[in-house]
Amino acid sequence: MEEKDFVIIGTGPAGISAAVTAAKSGVDVTLIGEDPRMGGQIFRQIIPPLYSQTHYVDTQNEKIFNNLSEEKKKVHLQFLSKTLVWGIFDDKVLATDNKDHPLIKAKKLLISEGAYEAPVAFPGWTLPGVITLGGTQILLKSQGLIPRGRTLVAGTGPLLYYTASQLVKNGANVVGVLEASSLFKWMNWTFRLIRAPKLLWKGIQYLTLLKKRRIPIYYNHVVAKAEGTESLEKVIFTKDNNNWEPQEGTEKTLDVDTLCLNFGFIPSTIFTHMAGCEHEFDPTLRGWIPTLNNKLETSKEGIFVAGDCNGIGGVKKAFVEGQIAGTEIALQLGQVSKPETHSFLSRLQKKNSRLNWYQKFLKDIYAFRPGLLKLLTPETFICRCEEVDFKTITNTLENGAWSLDQIKRLTRMGMGRCQGRFCFPTVLGILSKYYSQKELNQLDFSTRPPAKPLPLKELI
Ligand SMILES: Cc1cc2nc3c(=O)[nH]c(=O)nc-3n(C[C@H](O)[C@H](O)[C@H](O)COP(=O)(O)OP(=O)(O)OC[C@H]3O[C@@H](n4cnc5c(N)ncnc54)[C@H](O)[C@@H]3O)c2cc1C
Structure with a gap:
């Protein structure tokens, strides 16, 4: 060694x-x-x-x-x-x-x-064509690739506007930006950016470019559902409140080929x-x-x-x-x-x-708002690697499971390729309904190698 x-x-x-x-x-x-x-x-x-x-x-x-x-x-x-x-x-x-x-x-x-990137589970989030915004950036920066067809950018935070304008500049067909937080909140946050004028100026430039290209920004809106047979075809989105909870009766539909999501890190x-x-x-x-x-x-x-x-x-x-x-x-x-x-x-x-x-x-911008959990249906996959749905997680909790490790062992959630990176945050969001901050603090999880997938020959 x-x-x-x-x-x-x-x-x-x-x-x-x-x-x-x-x-x-x-x-x-x-x-x-x-x-x-x-x-x-x-x-x-x-x-x-x-x-x-x-x-x-x-x-x-x-x-x-x-x-x-x-x-x-x-x-x-x-x-x-x-x-x-x-x-x-x-x-x-x-x-x-x-x-x-x-x-x-x-x-x-x-x-x-x-x-x-912080994952968010909703019906259809595992369809081909639904990707993370950081993933879009990785493809652009490392291979010069832009997303296919009509592209919707959704989530919250500055990376939405930065990446949307970066994609537009490189020829992508961005059809809209869905921002979960309100315009009022953004005005407050913009005020705080006065101490970082260069950053503020950059933000203004991104927004100006999106406006020039007539790309609509929908404040207080979240994706409720992604639909398609083989891959993504349309996105249903709704108005939300300050808790990011979808508001019934406000659904709109957009034909979309690629959905790029970011709800923070x-x-x-x-x-x-x-x-x-x-x-x-x-x-x-x-x-x-x-x-x-x-x-x-x-x-x-x-x-x-x-x-x-x-x-x-x-x-x-x-x-x-x-x-x-x-x-x-x-x-x-x-x-x-x-x-x-x-x-x-x-x-x-x-x-x-x-x-x-x-x-x-x-x-403050990225703080998780539990209203997003209202998007889950019993059949929505929480763990995409092992195909564990919301219903299985809630049944396990109602049958007395009390730790992340227990849910993992009982359902196989978090045992796949991503080793919990995609499902643990959603489950932790669900658990925060059941536990106090003090109890959650004691809910640590155990990890084991390999941290990321690797060929079996390397392991041998
Ligand atoms: C997807 C994504 C997109 C971002 N885009 C922007 C942006 O456009 N503008 C902006 O201002 N900020 C962006 N940020 C935030 C910004 O990158 C960070 O704030 C800052 O650069 C963090 O630097 P770092 O060195 O801590 O981590 P990183 O820059 O993330 O570097 C971590 C490095 O560790 C490597 N690594 C991880 N695990 C292993 C392993 N097991 N073995 C070997 N190597 C490993 C990774 O490949 C990576 O190169 C982004 C963050 C993410 C996650």
């Missing part, structure tokens, strides 16, 4: 920034990412050998990425690309699908695996769970956040967390958190001295606290 000083999982802004910071201090760094190129979600690049003259990454924050790329060239670090980490075992031992580096033991470990905590770190349940996220000290170290000594897997805070926060973790790890490994780094670390911590407002802002 290989032994390494500092290993990082994830090559988004948090992971790269930690790698560069630590390597600059002389730490021996190994950076592991499942993608062929660095960048993470926001700076995702075209996959070689594909080529495109169009540049799809977020231009507003591109300077951060360009600076990081330049800094990276000046330091020595080992980058294991196209390498999936599929398990964390005792003593910070990582298992990967890289045949040259199958088992790596880390002295210090940073988990910066990012976040994933959930921090990925599969590795912090696997490593046995402490977490706190957050009902607004329908997920967990690892418990960290102010240097971003978890309850397990030597295991750190930075970026979106510590709560969705945007690229700038991910970047600064990477710097904090990288600096503290260099200190713990004895590569820098305490007096030398003390003031640098406290400056970074202050900067990080200043960015908390944006994390709070996003949290």
Whole structure:
């Protein structure tokens, strides 16, 4: 087994920034990412050998990425690309699908695996043609692809307007945007953006483009049903209230080929769970956040967390958190001295606290509203991998099941390809009707390798 000083999982802004910071201090760094190129979600690049003259990454924050790329060239670090980490075992031992580096033991470990999109279950959500908005962005950024036919964008939050305008610019036929929250709420949120004028200006530009192209935005509307025989053909949507509860008698129908959904993001905590770190349940996220000290170290000594897997805070926060973790790890490994780094670390911590407002802002926008659960019918699949429907989940709960693990064992929910990423949030939303916040906090779940699907030959 290989032994390494500092290993990082994830090559988004948090992971790269930690790698560069630590390597600059002389730490021996190994950076592991499942993608062929660095960048993470926001700076995702075209996959070689594909080529495109169009540049799809977020231009507003591109300077951060360009600076990081330049800094990276000046330091020595080992980058294991196209390498999936599929398990964390005792003593910070990582298992990967890289045949040259199958088992790596880390002295210090940073988990910066990012976040994933919050799923919402409703009749027809598993039809081909219904995809996530982040998935649409991944196809655009990594392969230059736009969705097929008439495309509806739905959910809530800034990514709807950003991606809708990105799709329109690249030739997609976007027929509308459904925003679950009200225009009034948006006016309030826009007011809070006054402290980030560049972001506000970007938002105005997206909305202006959609208006110019006559793409309607329906505020206070949610998708109620997706219909089609072989694949998506039409979407039925309704007005909702501030709890995102569909309002009967307000149904409208649109012929649609692709539906792109985003109701926010959930921090990925599969590795912090696997490593046995402490977490706190957050009902607004329908997920967990690892418990960290102010240097971003978890309850397990030597295991750190930075970026979106510590709560969705945007690229700038991910970047600064990477710097904090990288600096503290260099200190713990004895590569820098305490007096030398003390003031640098406290400056970074202050900067990080200043960015908390944006994390709070996003949290308010994306906070789960239980009215969405009214979309479920007894036959709606909650777990698409194992085809477990709403009726089976409620029967199991009514027969006395009281934990996520119990429901999983009794119904097979969460045992498929996605390992619970798609169904746990919906079930946690349902459970919040039955349990108090304190009880939900005790409802942790157990994870087991592999964290993501991998070929059997790698496992053998
Ligand atoms: C789908 C999606 C789309 C987004 N789009 C935008 C946008 O357009 N504009 C914007 O401002 N913000 C966007 N965000 C938010 C933004 O990406 C983040 O706030 C910020 O960039 C987070 O950086 P990070 O380093 O924490 O995580 P990420 O950038 O998500 O990087 C995490 C990295 O870890 C890798 N990884 C995860 N698991 C494993 C594993 N098991 N083995 C190996 N590698 C692994 C992932 O492939 C990824 O490269 C998006 C987020 C998501 C999830």
